[in-house]
Amino acid sequence: MKLLFFLIALLSLVNTVSSESNVVTVTYIANEGILIQSGNQQVLIDALHKPYLPEYLATPQKNLDAMMASRPPFEDIELLLVSHIHGDHFNAELVAQYLQVSKTAKLFATLQAQSEIAKIFSGLANISDKTQVIRYHAEMDTSFSATGIQVRMVRIAHGGARWSGMQNVGHIVEVGGLKFLHIGDPSYGQKDFERLQLFKDKIDVAILPFWFLTAAKGREIINKLIKPVYLVAVHVPPKEVHSITREIAKHYPEAVVFSKPNEKQIYK
Numbered sequence: 001m002k003l004l005f006f007l008i009a010l011l012s013l014v015n016t017v018s019s020e021s022n023v024v025t026v027t028y029i030a031n032e033g034i035l036i037q038s039g040n041q042q043v044l045i046d047a048l049h050k051p052y053l054p055e056y057l058a059t060p061q062k063n064l065d066a067m068m069a070s071r072p073p074f075e076d077i078e079l080l081l082v083s084h085i086h087g088d089h090f091n092a093e094l095v096a097q098y099l100q101v102s103k104t105a106k107l108f109a110t111l112q113a114q115s116e117i118a119k120i121f122s123g124l125a126n127i128s129d130k131t132q133v134i135r136y137h138a139e140m141d142t143s144f145s146a147t148g149i150q151v152r153m154v155r156i157a158h159g160g161a162r163w164s165g166m167q168n169v170g171h172i173v174e175v176g177g178l179k180f181l182h183i184g185d186p187s188y189g190q191k192d193f194e195r196l197q198l199f200k201d202k203i204d205v206a207i208l209p210f211w212f213l214t215a216a217k218g219r220e221i222i223n224k225l226i227k228p229v230y231l232v233a234v235h236v237p238p239k240e241v242h243s244i245t246r247e248i249a250k251h252y253p254e255a256v257v258f259s260k261p262n263e264k265q266i267y268k
Contacts, residue, residue, distance in 0.1 A: 022038070022176050022177050022178075022268055023038060023176065023266060023267075023268055024036065024037065024038040024175055024176040024178050024180075024266070024267045024268070025037045025038070025073075025264055025265070025266050025267075026180070026205070026207070026232065026264065026265045026266075026267065027073060027262060027263070027264050028234070028258035028259075028260070028261060028262065028263040028264070029044075029046075029047040029059055029060075029063060029261060029262075030047075030049070030057035030058055030059045030060065030063075030261050031046070031049070031056050031057045031058070031088045031089065031234065031235055032045075032046045032083065032088075032089055032182070032184070032185075032207075032209065032234045032235050033045065033046045033047035033048075033049065033059060033089070034046070034047065034182065034207060034234070034258075035047065035073060035074070036173060036175050036180055037073060037175070038175045038176030038178075039176070040076045041076075041078065041147075041148065041149055041175050041176065042073075042074070042075075042076045042077045042078055042079075043077070043078065043079040043081065043149065043173050043175060044067075044074075044077050044079070044080050044081065044105075045081045045082075045083065045171060045173075045182050046081075046082060046083050046089040046090065046182070046184070047059060047063075047067075048064070048067070048080075048090065048091055048094040048095050048098055049087060049088060049089055049090055049091045049094065050087070050091045050093075050094065052086075052087035052088040053087075053088065055237040055238070055239070056088035056235075056237070057238060057261065058088070059094075059261075060261045060262075063261065063262070064094065067098060067102075068097065068098060068101050069101075070101075070102065070103070070104075076104055077102060077104055077105040078104055078105065078106065078146065078147045078149060079105070079106060079108065079146055079147070079149060079151065079173070080095070080098070080099070080102075080105045080106065080107045080108070080109075081107075081108055081109070081151075081153075081169075081171050081173070081182075082095070082107070082109045082110075082113045082169070083168060083169050083170070083171070083182065083183070083184025083185070084110075084112075084113070084158060084166050084167060084168040084169065084184050084185065085112055085113050085116050085166070085167075086166070086185070088235075089184065089185075090113060090116070092113075092116040092117045092119065092120050092121070093120055093121075095107065095113075095117055096117050096120060096121035096124070099127055099130050099131070100123075100127065102130075105130065106129075106130050106131065106132065106146065106147075107130060107131045107132065108131075108132045108134055108144075108146070108151065108153065109131075109132075109133070109134060109169075110133070110134055110135075110136045110167045110169060111133050111135070111136065111167075112136065112166075112167040113167070114131060114133055134153055134169070136155060136167045136169070137155065138155065139155065139195065140153070140154060140155035140169075141153075141154045141155070141196065142154075149173060149174065149175060150173070150174040151171060151172070151173050151174075152171070152172040152201070153169050153170070153171055154169065154170045154171075154172070154192075154196050154198075155167075155168070155169065155170075155192065156168055156169070156170040156183055156184065156186040156192045156193070156196070157186060157187050157189060157191075157192055158184070158185055158186060158187065159185055159186055159187040159188070160187070168183075168184045168185060168186055169184060170182065170183040170184060170186070170196075170198075171183075172198070172201055172203065176267075178204040178205065178267055179201055179202060179203050179204050179205070180203075180204065180205045180206075180207060181198065181201075181203045181205070181206045181207065181208075181226065181228065182207045183206075183207075183208060183209075183212075185209055185235070188212075188215065188217035188218055188221065190220075190221060190225065193221050193225040193226070194225060196225075197225070198225060198226050199224075199225060199226055199227040203226060203227070203228040203229070204228065204229050204230060204267065205228060205229065205230045205231075205232060205267060206222065206226055206228035206230070206231055206232070207232045207234055208222070208231065208232070208233060208234070209233075209234060209235040210233040210234065210235055210236050210244050210248065210257070211235075213231065213233050213247075213248045213251060213252055213255060214244065214247045214248060214251070219251055230254070230255075230256070230267065231252050231254070231255040231256070232255065232256045232257075232258060232265065233248055233255055233256070233257045233258065234258050236257060236258070236259045238259070241257070241259040244257065245257045245259075
């Protein structure tokens with residue numbers, strides 16, 4: 001009988017641990033910056049940037065201090081990802097500083113992003129084990145596994161003709177058994193999305209700039225070519241939070257709208 005109770009208790013413990021390991025927390029940093037975390041798996045995307053323009057939120061200094069000191073919730077960052085080099089998504093100085101102090105993080109980014117870092121940090125070659133250049137081209141679509149985290153990096157053209165030279169990367173990251181999509185600042189053009197067929201990845205959570213949820217062209221891409229289970233809107237200007245939230249609710253009433261740093265959403 002004692003053995004039976006022991007086995008039941010052990011099974012309960014295993015189920016509890018398994019359940020906890022499948023809980024994924026998404027923490028909003030600022031603008032399109034996010035932390036995706038499950039257990040000791042931690043991924044930062046577009047999370048290191050300084051004040052750029054007043055309509056874009058910058059990473060709070062409190063968060064930057066915690067990152068640089070590897071304090072919770074940033075103690076075990078394994079992947080550092082960058083969609084593109086605009087100042088509301090990326091700051092070369094901060095990324096260089098973080099790579100020097102973090103014992104666990106590795107940067108996967110385009111040559112364009114790493115060239116920006118090299119301009120202000122002559123020691124980039126000395127930490128080459130912490131960086132990986134991803135070759136950017138018209139049909140870029142590369143997958144890899146890093147520290148047990150599956151990542152797919154894809155080319156999605158940046159919005160606006162004046163930014164035709166901007167290397168914008170979309171990321172599909174699998175953490176805690178769930179797939180998260182982050183697309184930077186893409187155009188509404190369907191060519192890249194049709195080529196990538198992201199819906200085949202069975203995206204659990206799509207983290208998208210708010211205009212994809214408010215514009216008809218963006219919604220068409222979401223509904224036909226991404227087909228996520230859950231939606232999260234980011235890149236929301238502080239002065240337009242209420243109006244944008246109301247507009248999104250008309251089309252996606254269940255969507256989460258991130259607008260304040262350190263807001264969290266939990267997925268299972």
